[in-house]
Amino acid sequence: MVAAGVRPGASTAPCQCGFTLIEILVVVVIIGVVIVGALLSLGATGKDSQLERERDRLASLMAYVHERGGMLTLEYGIRCGQHGYRFVYFDHITNQWVPEATDDTLRLRRLPAGLTLTLVIEGRPIVLNDKALTVSKSATTPAGGTISALGDMPSSFTAQTADNSPQVMLFSSGETNSFALTITRDGVGRNATLQSADDGTIHVSDIVEAKK
Numbered sequence: 001m002v003a004a005g006v007r008p009g010a011s012t013a014p015c016q017c018g019f020t021l022i023e024i025l026v027v028v029v030i031i032g033v034v035i036v037g038a039l040l041s042l043g044a045t046g047k048d049s050q051l052e053r054e055r056d057r058l059a060s061l062m063a064y065v066h067e068r069g070g071m072l073t074l075e076y077g078i079r080c081g082q083h084g085y086r087f088v089y090f091d092h093i094t095n096q097w098v099p100e101a102t103d104d105t106l107r108l109r110r111l112p113a114g115l116t117l118t119l120v121i122e123g124r125p126i127v128l129n130d131k132a133l134t135v136s137k138s139a140t141t142p143a144g145g146t147i148s149a150l151g152d153m154p155s156s157f158t159a160q161t162a163d164n165s166p167q168v169m170l171f172s173s174g175e176t177n178s179f180a181l182t183i184t185r186d187g188v189g190r191n192a193t194l195q196s197a198d199d200g201t202i203h204v205s206d207i208v209e210a211k212k
Helices: 021-045 049-072
Strands: 076-081 084-091 096-099 115-121 124-126 168-170 179-185 191-196 202-204
Touching: 049 076, 049 084, 049 115, 049 168, 049 179, 049 191, 049 202, 076 115
Parallel strands: none
Antiparallel strands: 076 084, 076 168, 084 096, 115 124, 115 179, 179 191, 191 202
């Protein structure tokens, strides 16, 4: 017996319906918008891995220099520009600050695009210039002024005015001059600061959001 309305031999399989290409594209676009929104939200208020990485690298290099200087009895320092920094040491033979050229760990470091350095020495802001990153033995004035203007130094340092002179001092004794070195995210003001303490240790701050 054949059911009414159904022709003999006709297929009774259910209809195979699916999404059209346009519907799939619409779903993909919606998912993309949601993901982009989440990423933008994280960038505004969440973790800045690049800033955190540069902060931790600088802190690790400072600790390494303190240890190296103590073992070799060398006085080290950091010469800062607006977008990078390099390490120098005091050569007791030439009585001058010279670039560290033997240890690749202490090579010139440039910050990724979008990050900027600011420096305060003994409560005074220092104007930083990327020219300080250039290794030159002919200039006679360091970026932050003469060494004597950067705090109390051993007497053999006070006459040093070569362009390799550091703004941040990392003495072999474990002491430092008074400084606050801040890495800032351009545009949003997010930052992290490495600051010397009275006992010679270096305090590494958390990442701080700009005050609105």
